[in-house]
Amino acid sequence: MSVALAEGNLLDVVDYRGGFRGPDGEVTEVLAGVSFGLRRSTLTAVVGETGSGKSLTALSVLGVQPRGFVRTGGRMLFDGEDLFAGGPRSFERVRGNRISLVFQDARAALNPVFTVGHQLIDVCRAHRRLGRKEAEQVVLDMLERVRIPDPLRRMRQYPHEFSGGMAQRVMLAMALVSEPELLVLDEPTTGLDVTIQADIMDLLVELISSSGLTACLITHDLGVVAQTCQDVVVMRSGTVREIATCEELFTAPRDEYTRDLLAASRLVEAR
Numbered sequence: 001m002s003v004a005l006a007e008g009n010l011l012d013v014v015d016y017r018g019g020f021r022g023p024d025g026e027v028t029e030v031l032a033g034v035s036f037g038l039r040r041s042t043l044t045a046v047v048g049e050t051g052s053g054k055s056l057t058a059l060s061v062l063g064v065q066p067r068g069f070v071r072t073g074g075r076m077l078f079d080g081e082d083l084f085a086g087g088p089r090s091f092e093r094v095r096g097n098r099i100s101l102v103f104q105d106a107r108a109a110l111n112p113v114f115t116v117g118h119q120l121i122d123v124c125r126a127h128r129r130l131g132r133k134e135a136e137q138v139v140l141d142m143l144e145r146v147r148i149p150d151p152l153r154r155m156r157q158y159p160h161e162f163s164g165g166m167a168q169r170v171m172l173a174m175a176l177v178s179e180p181e182l183l184v185l186d187e188p189t190t191g192l193d194v195t196i197q198a199d200i201m202d203l204l205v206e207l208i209s210s211s212g213l214t215a216c217l218i219t220h221d222l223g224v225v226a227q228t229c230q231d232v233v234v235m236r237s238g239t240v241r242e243i244a245t246c247e248e249l250f251t252a253p254r255d256e257y258t259r260d261l262l263a264a265s266r267l268v269e270a271r
């Protein structure tokens, strides 16, 4: 599927292809030409069944593809710059700085031997020229923004003292403390209790709308998509099957596979 490059997107993924090398040395493509764009200050959902290539695409935006992944083609244009053309340096410059990633298992991403405050301050100082005291204040403010109660006390605690939902808020704070332009979230609430999922999604939507952030939310929850996202990308088998506004997708899906997804989620009847 080809997609015209829209003027002014923050990110354009263009015919991105790649896969894993088998024992015979041949690369089996699992991403078979992925193309989509992210409009600025917009929340875009990427949906599709397990194994459709959502996470590989997200990791590629950060330049952190898993070991063994081979890119066989395509471009990744961030704010007009082709990240692959500039080599690993281009990704290093934007990663964690202009682009942040939040993924599913928050506690696995935190270091168990340092306090949460210590880790947040480190990340903050790695990306912004701030003294320790200033960084502490920025972190404290950020923990308040992600609605962690009693943030000063929480900063002195270790990751194991946080529940799954609270740890995910810490990850969100960590992703935002560098003031990124693009936030990529890969199933950020999967595995959390439903009410906690809803709280975190509310928070995300508020943060995105109040900060002008561009965000890409990978999720299999079409209910969340319907409530929160402006644009939707539907993936299947390493390709993009449909790109639509949320409104279009739920009222007039064009692709047969999208219609199946909607029917399976029973959201069509619910609306």
Ligand SMILES: Nc1ncnc2c1ncn2[C@@H]1O[C@H](COP(=O)(O)OP(=O)(O)O)[C@@H](O)[C@H]1O
Binding pocket: 020, 030, 048, 049, 050, 051, 052, 053, 054, 055, 056, 057, 066, 067, 068
């Ligand atoms: N490290 C890996 N080694 C081999 N194959 C992988 C690896 N990671 C992902 N894949 C394959 O790539 C495809 C896409 O995976 P992924 O992007 O994780 O899908 P999704 O996030 O949509 O569930 C899957 O078929 C998966 O089996």
Ligand SMILES: [Mg+2]
Binding pocket: 054, 055, 056, 186
């Ligand atoms: Mg995934």
